Amino acid sequence: MAEQADQPIVTAAILVIGDEILSGRTKDKNIGYIAEYLTAIGIDVREVRIVSDVEDDIVAAVNALRERYTHVFTTGGIGPTHDDITADSVAKALGVPIDIDPRAKALLLERIPADQLNEARLRMARIPEGAALIANSVSKAPGFSIKNVHVMAGVPTIMQAMLDALAPTLATGTKMLSRSIPAGLKEGDVAAPLGQLQKDFPDVSMGSYPGFQEGVGFTTTLVLRSRDEARLDQATAAVEAMLTAARAGTRVDP
């Protein structure tokens, strides 16, 4: 697209770390939240991975994703227990030393009395060398950003507070805009004319999303996405005209 130089595209991956998500014991609440949040500020989430609390797996995923996308956001594994190995794994992935960070320790001391700041709790102050801290307004123990990797907590309320603190510091791009259109038709009846319109508007992504509601049956929602509002409006008008014609059983012009 000609306007691409003026419209930087900023991409991201989300890396969720935790055996408890993979076992299904805990249902992830962070992916959808982060995805929606980043989309709204002009960062396209292109991939998500969930890996277990195994150093090799975390290192491999961090390195695969940080080379491919503008940002990588991790959640989970930064607490005080032996299974919290995210900070050390990220340091290893980036090849930098890690140790107790005086800034992070000072933050912990704002909430934890000095005589309770035991070795385990001090693990939460382990920060890779050269990282910027991410503030945690809920429980003080910070996350951190190093290069393009942003390490956040797994507890949703804390992750959300960290994302609020982190977001203003991020490189963002031109927002992906979207229009959601209830089709009022079955997917199979809208597929052919929609596919034709996708060819007419190659710069507007057109998705068709089936749903199923008890009592109602199948529903279809069309979602159009583009960074160019004028083109999005044109495509939306074309799709709505197509739907009106299709609902009336009229042959739609190719």
Added chain:
Amino acid sequence: MAEQADQPIVTAAILVIGDEILSGRTKDKNIGYIAEYLTAIGIDVREVRIVSDVEDDIVAAVNALRERYTHVFTTGGIGPTHDDITADSVAKALGVPIDIDPRAKALLLERIPADQLNEARLRMARIPEGAALIANSVSKAPGFSIKNVHVMAGVPTIMQAMLDALAPTLATGTKMLSRSIPAGLKEGDVAAPLGQLQKDFPDVSMGSYPGFQEGVGFTTTLVLRSRDEARLDQATAAVEAMLTAARAGTRVDP
């Protein structure tokens, strides 16, 4: 572990395909369901990926995951519209031809009148050569299994019906058993003795999961996992004794 020969470990990855999940517009409801389901029948989910509706991305993810794990379960992208490219992408990943499958077409005709089985709907009968069909008791359009890749719908009710149909055909392993123990202590107070117990029971995975409840504050749940029930019972007793001592402020023997 000595008993590994008698206790096969069967692993899996889940691959969620769909731009709507990555944009946050649709919140995934399948990962947690599949993870819990597979864990219960003796299949360990080791990794999850979410990728967009882009052929290269789907092909790369399918090939990375099918070589690494016993099973790969995909959701999404098998409907009738132009953005439904999962079946073709899986065929490409596996290097096999794909075409309209007479068995799948017959299933579609059980629900769709012949004069409505248009070209778009027939796309739902495109099945890679050599695949076994996965029954869909909700809306007939089948999923399929080819080699160790199991392709299912994205709509949760349909995916769940497919998983019920598929599960009895799967190679499963010895179930991972788990015990969930509310700690009644902060993570930082339980971390040191828990880390020591993890060393005493290297064959029992011990995880500590913090939660945050409005009004209650932080909670800690310990989760112990093993395939060996006797060892799990021993570890559970040891952890409960440790917690009792820690709650009483007693020094815990190393």
